[in-house]
Amino acid sequence: MNVLVCVKQIPDPNTPGKLDPRTKRLVREGDLVLDPGDEHAVEAGLQLVEKDAGEVTLVSMGPPRALEAIRRGLAMGAHRGILVTDPELENSDALSTARAIAGAIKGQQFDLIICGTESTDGSSGAVPAQLAELLGWPLLSFAKKLEVANGKATIDRQTDEGYDVVEAPLPAVVTVTGGINEARYPALRGIMQAKNKEVKQLALAEIKLDGQVGKAALTQEVVEVAPAEARKAGEVIEDKGDGAKRVADFLKDLKVI
Amino acid sequence: MAGTWVYAETVEGTPKPIALELLTKARSLGEPTAIALGPGALKAAEALGRYGAKKVYVHEDPAFVEVLASPAVDLLARLIEQEHPDLVLFGMTYEGRDVAARLSARLGTALIANATDITRKDGGLAVVTPVFGGSMLVTTAPRAKAPTLVLLRPKAVTAEPAGSSGAPSLETLSDPVDTGKPGARVLRREKEKASGPRLEDAAVIVSGGRGLGAPENFKMLDELAAELGAAVGASRAVVDAGWKPYAFQIGQTGKTVKPTVYIALGISGAMQHTVGMKGAKTIIAINKDPEAPIFKMADLGVVGDVHKIVPQLIQEVRARKGK
C-alpha cells in the first residue's frame, strides 16, 4: 500500500509567531517544527505500511526550510519526501496549497492520503477536503481510528455525541485527530537514515497544475489586525478557609443555587 | 444577484443550534435563504423561517446523511450556479467544514474559516477571525469571484428569532442524488452516554484543568456539577493526558461555550482555553497560583487549593439548597 502524508511546517506552538500589524504577515520567529497534528498523520501512515507492505511518502508545500519538517517525518520512518517550493507560492491560501499538492502527485499512485484535521497555526482544516475534491476522492475526516482492508478504509469519525463508523473505497483522503495514536519519537538510527532518504524538490514549473496558485490565485486578503477586547478582572480573594463559602454566596447571588 | 445563504444543518426535523445562529447573523447581511438537506428537512423549514429564512430549499433524500459531504456539495454547486448568491454561511462543525471546503475547491472561491463576525462594508464583505488564541482579531476581505464561503464558529452569535416574519417560501427539491461515485458512507452511529446537560447548552459549567492532579479527582467535579445542574468541561491539558475524552475540551481546538456561569478549577487560563469560554456571563476561578492568567478575567477569583475548596463547596451548596 502506498500512503501519502501531507505535512506542514509551522512555528513552534510553544513560542507562537506574531502577526506584523504593518505587513499583516505572520512573523516567524523562533523554531519551526513539523506540525504536531501531522506527526499523528505520519504515525498513522507508518502503522498501516508496517502492518501490510508499502511505503509512506511525505509531501509538504512551503519554503526551502520546510525540508526540515520532512526530515523529521523521514526520521520517524517515512520512506521519501516531496517538497513543493517556489517563491510564487509564498503566502498561499488553502486552495493554492491543495492545488500545488494535487499537482505535485499527479501521475503517482497512492491508495491513501493522510492529513491532520487542521494545522496548528492556520487551523482552517480546509486543505484535506479541497485536495479530496480536486482529486475526486472521498474524504474520511476527523478519524480517531483508521483501518484499511479489502480495498476500503474505515474510520471512527468523531462527532459531538460520540463517533460514526464511516467507510470509503480506496483511494481516499483521511484526516486524523490527535487521539488516533501516540506519535513515535524518532530514534537516533532513524535520524541518521533520514539524511540519506530521497526528497524531491519541485518548483511550480515542474508541476502540472489545474487552476492557478500563489499570488495570482489569492482568494482573500487580510485588511485589518487589531487586539481583541479583553475581559476585566473582578475580585480576587485568598482562601483562608472561607473560599468555598464565598463562592457559594456568589452562586446564590447569581441565583444558580 | 446578491443573496445570503445559510447551510442549515438539521437533525431529525429540528435545526441544529448552529443553523439558527447562522440565520441570526445572515439577517443582518441580507434576506437569508436556507438550504436544509436530509430526512426531516421539510419539518425543520418552519423553525428556520422563524429565525429569518425567507426561502428554504429542502431536499429530503437520505443520501445527504448517509454519504459525507459530496451529495451536499453537488447540490449546492448546482443551486449556486443558478441563483448566484454572494455569500454562503456554514457552521464551523464537522459537517460544515467538509462541505464548505470541498465546495470552495469545486467553485474556486474564497473560503474563510473560523469566523466570529461578518459585516458588509463599503459594498464588500469583512470577515473577522480570532488568531493567536483569540488575543488578536484579523479582518479578511474576499478577493475571489462570488460566492464567498464563510465558516462561522458555533456560539459566535446568539440565536434570536426574527421579530415578525411569515412562513418562508419553500422550494422542495427531488432531483436524484448521485450516489454512484465513490463516497464516504456512514455505516453506523455510536452515541457515547452522557449525563446532565450538554456543554453547549448548559447554563452552568464546572470545568477542570491539570491542577486537579489526577483523573479520579474529576469525581468531585461531577458531584459539584450534579448539585448545580451543570455540565462538566475540561482543558486540553486534561484531554491530552487522557483524563477526559475530547468531547469535554473547551477552547480554540475544542468547544466554544457561553454559559451564564463558568467555574474554572485548576485551569491556568491559557489564551487557547479562554478563547472558548470568555463569552461566559460570569467567570469564577479557583487556582493556587495568584499569578494565574485566569484571574485577569474572573469575576470572582479564589487563590487556593481545589482539593480543599471543591469538597467544601459541594457541602456549602448543599447547605444552601437546604439538604
Ligand SMILES: Cc1cc2nc3c(=O)[nH]c(=O)nc-3n(C[C@H](O)[C@H](O)[C@H](O)COP(=O)(O)OP(=O)(O)OC[C@H]3O[C@@H](n4cnc5c(N)ncnc54)[C@H](O)[C@@H]3O)c2cc1C
Ligand atoms: C494550537 C493550540 C491549541 C490549543 N487549544 C486548546 C484548547 O482548545 N483548549 C485548551 O484548554 N487548551 C488548548 N491549548 C493548550 C493551552 O495552551 C494550555 O496548555 C492548556 O489550556 C493548559 O491547561 P491547564 O490550564 O489545565 O493546565 P496548566 O496550564 O498546567 O495549568 C494548571 C493550573 O492548575 C493550577 N493548580 C495546580 N495545582 C492546583 C491545586 N491543587 N489547586 C488549584 N490550582 C492548582 C496551577 O497553578 C495552574 O495554573 C492549545 C494550545 C495550542 C498550541
Ligand SMILES: Nc1ncnc2c1ncn2[C@@H]1O[C@H](COP(=O)(O)O)[C@@H](O)[C@H]1O
Ligand atoms: N503547506 C502544506 N503542506 C503540506 N500539507 C499541508 C499544508 N498545509 C496544510 N496541510 C495538510 O492539511 C492539514 C490541514 O491543514 P489546514 O487546512 O491548513 O488546517 C494539515 O494537517 C496537513 O496535513
